[in-house]
Amino acid sequence: MTTATGDELVVLQDVHFGYDPNHVLLRNIHFRVRRGQVVAIMGGSGSGKTTLLRLICGQHAPLSGSVRVMGKDLGRFTHAEKYAVRRRLGMLFQFGALFTDSTVFENVAFPLREHTQLPESIIRDLVLLKLNAVGLRGAAHRYPAELSGGMARRVALARAVALDPELILYDEPFAGLDPISLGIIGQLIRRLNDALGAGSVLVTHDVTESLDIVDYVYFVSEGGIVAEGTPDEIRAATHPFVDQFVHARPDGPVPFHYAAEPLAQALLGRAQ
Amino acid sequence: MMDWLVTPLRHIGARIINAIWRLGFILRFFAALLLVSGQSFTRLHLTLREIWFTGVLSLSIIMVSGLFIGMVLGLQGYEILQRFGSGDALGIMVALSLARELGPVVAGLLFASRAGSAVTAEIGLMKATEQLQAMDMMAVNPLARVAAPRFWGGVISMPLLAAIFSTAGVFGGWLIGVVVIGVDHGSFWSQMQASVDFRIDIVNGFIKSVVFALAVSLIAVFEGYDCHPTAEGVSRAITRTVVQSALTILALDFVLTSFMFRGLS
Ligand SMILES: Nc1ncnc2c1ncn2[C@@H]1O[C@H](COP(=O)(O)OP(=O)(O)OP(=O)(O)O)[C@@H](O)[C@H]1O
Ligand SMILES: [Mg+2]
Numbered sequence: 001m002t003t004a005t006g007d008e009l010v011v012l013q014d015v016h017f018g019y020d021p022n023h024v025l026l027r028n029i030h031f032r033v034r035r036g037q038v039v040a041i042m043g044g045s046g047s048g049k050t051t052l053l054r055l056i057c058g059q060h061a062p063l064s065g066s067v068r069v070m071g072k073d074l075g076r077f078t079h080a081e082k083y084a085v086r087r088r089l090g091m092l093f094q095f096g097a098l099f100t101d102s103t104v105f106e107n108v109a110f111p112l113r114e115h116t117q118l119p120e121s122i123i124r125d126l127v128l129l130k131l132n133a134v135g136l137r138g139a140a141h142r143y144p145a146e147l148s149g150g151m152a153r154r155v156a157l158a159r160a161v162a163l164d165p166e167l168i169l170y171d172e173p174f175a176g177l178d179p180i181s182l183g184i185i186g187q188l189i190r191r192l193n194d195a196l197g198a199g200s201v202l203v204t205h206d207v208t209e210s211l212d213i214v215d216y217v218y219f220v221s222e223g224g225i226v227a228e229g230t231p232d233e234i235r236a237a238t239h240p241f242v243d244q245f246v247h248a249r250p251d252g253p254v255p256f257h258y259a260a261e262p263l264a265q266a267l268l269g270r271a272q
Numbered sequence: 273m274m275d276w277l278v279t280p281l282r283h284i285g286a287r288i289i290n291a292i293w294r295l296g297f298i299l300r301f302f303a304a305l306l307l308v309s310g311q312s313f314t315r316l317h318l319t320l321r322e323i324w325f326t327g328v329l330s331l332s333i334i335m336v337s338g339l340f341i342g343m344v345l346g347l348q349g350y351e352i353l354q355r356f357g358s359g360d361a362l363g364i365m366v367a368l369s370l371a372r373e374l375g376p377v378v379a380g381l382l383f384a385s386r387a388g389s390a391v392t393a394e395i396g397l398m399k400a401t402e403q404l405q406a407m408d409m410m411a412v413n414p415l416a417r418v419a420a421p422r423f424w425g426g427v428i429s430m431p432l433l434a435a436i437f438s439t440a441g442v443f444g445g446w447l448i449g450v451v452v453i454g455v456d457h458g459s460f461w462s463q464m465q466a467s468v469d470f471r472i473d474i475v476n477g478f479i480k481s482v483v484f485a486l487a488v489s490l491i492a493v494f495e496g497y498d499c500h501p502t503a504e505g506v507s508r509a510i511t512r513t514v515v516q517s518a519l520t521i522l523a524l525d526f527v528l529t530s531f532m533f534r535g536l537s
Binding site: 057059083084086087089091093095097098099100101110111114115 | 394397398401402403405406408409410411412413417
């Protein structure tokens with residue numbers, strides 16, 4: 001954990017963000033990822049995890065605070081510089097976002113074809129290797145519509161890492177996976193990160209599985225980071241939020257409901 | 273008190289302002305599209321693929337429609353010309369109506385509903401399923417990779433389709449006029465050749481079809497790119513493409529015609 005500051009891939013400092021400037025969704029976010037680290041973001045549904053990833057990849061600009069990725073301030077990037085950073089960045093979308101008109105093979109080959117001049121035979125080998133790593137080499141000729149949700153997600157993962165990125169963002173890579181694939185994909189994320197010497201950010205709900213493979217965890221709730229630490233610290237933590245999350249208790253500080261008037265009021269209000 | 277007057281006025285005003293905003297957006301989009309078009313021409317296979325999808329696959333509907341329009345022109349034209357005793361001029365009438373008006377306009381309308389709507393649907397669905405975003409995240413500009421090839425594919429194929437439409441129409445007119453009704457074969461063609469002017473009729477018709485092609489392709493690509501990323505949003509965008517393309521073609525046709533053919537002869 002004590003690497004030099006030059007190894008910091010992502011640094012968010014005092015970031016505030018809201019899709020609507022009047023409605024701040026994330027506040028006082030301090031967040032960092034170092035080279036070689038796998039960092040998890042956990043938190044309830046709708047707490048802003050995906051939003052945080054969008055900030056890191058420069059899809060949205062923060063209202064205030066700074067987002068530095070690979071040593072450069074994303075807020076001051078031109079379009080071309082942003083693309084230069086994104087070329088070194090892999091992103092797994094929460095809903096896969098595969099190209100539905102291309103086969104699995106072409107989906108994974110897409111970044112290679114767009115950004116490299118590699119001959120076809122090498123592209124073919126690279127794609128098959130990536131597909132093999134997610135266990136789907138046999139599905140190379142299929143179309144995304146013919147895959148199950150979990151398979152599509154694994155293809156998206158293969159595509160996200162096709163260019164051997166330095167920073168990989170995974171939005172819920174484990175959703176829709178059975179326990180066996182889940183374990184394999186978890187290990188894959190860890191091994192990939194170590195082999196590439198990259199940094200990874202992992203948004204996930206699978207607390208126990210991810211605690212085994214990550215180096216650091218951030219808990220997001222109600223627009224802020226409420227707890228952070230190494231997996232050991234997290235397991236030992238007494239913070240009510242972390243305790244509730246790690247042990248999946250229904251009652252605690254995490255609200256299940258999206259902010260709204262009380263149910264009784266909503267129902268009675270209609271009756272009046 | 274004046275509500276009955278103010279409310280509708282406000283409504284109309286809002287719609288007009290909205291329309292102007294939208295026009296501004298479209299033009300800005302057009303500028304952005306032209307800016308990245310250089311990239312997509314260096315990768316010609318993308319545009320060729322779109323020419324295949326929008327152009328080649330529209331061939332059958334264009335040819336069949338052209339043939340029927342020509343056949344109707346043959347019937348109606350002969351009936352009218354016959355009243356003035358000039359049934360032999362049928363060739364002129366068929367060829368001029370097709371080259372000057374019907375070719376570009378009807379081919380444009382067919383193209384908008386056959387290919388324009390498909391382009392809007394395709395781009396809209398890609399947007400709704402985050403595919404455009406995913407491309408953007410992979411440092412591939414969706415404007416250059418998705419929008420520009422489809423735009424140029426349409427711009428290139430539509431004038432060619434209009435020409436094919438007119439050709440099929442002339443053939444249809446000949447079929448009815450000469451083969452069925454019995455107009456003299458020789459005078460049908462020779463009068464046509466003598467009266468159709470390359471510069472005035474063919475080139476002007478071609479210019480029309482190029483302008484329509486630019487308009488329809490721009491509308492189709494823009495609507496797809498701009499739609500709400502939902503099922504309903506996509507379906508609305510498709511409707512807008514077809515309606516706006518049709519209105520734009522007809523309005524532009526009037527403007528172009530009044531410049532091109534005003535005060536001729
Ligand atoms: N494009 C958007 N425009 C406006 N609001 C949005 C947008 N995307 C998300 N939100 C809102 O921002 C909040 C956080 O959304 P986000 O997608 O970041 O949640 P999340 O933590 O990823 O949830 P989940 O675990 O369910 O994926 C939600 O309340 C959502 O309604
Ligand atoms: Mg999310």
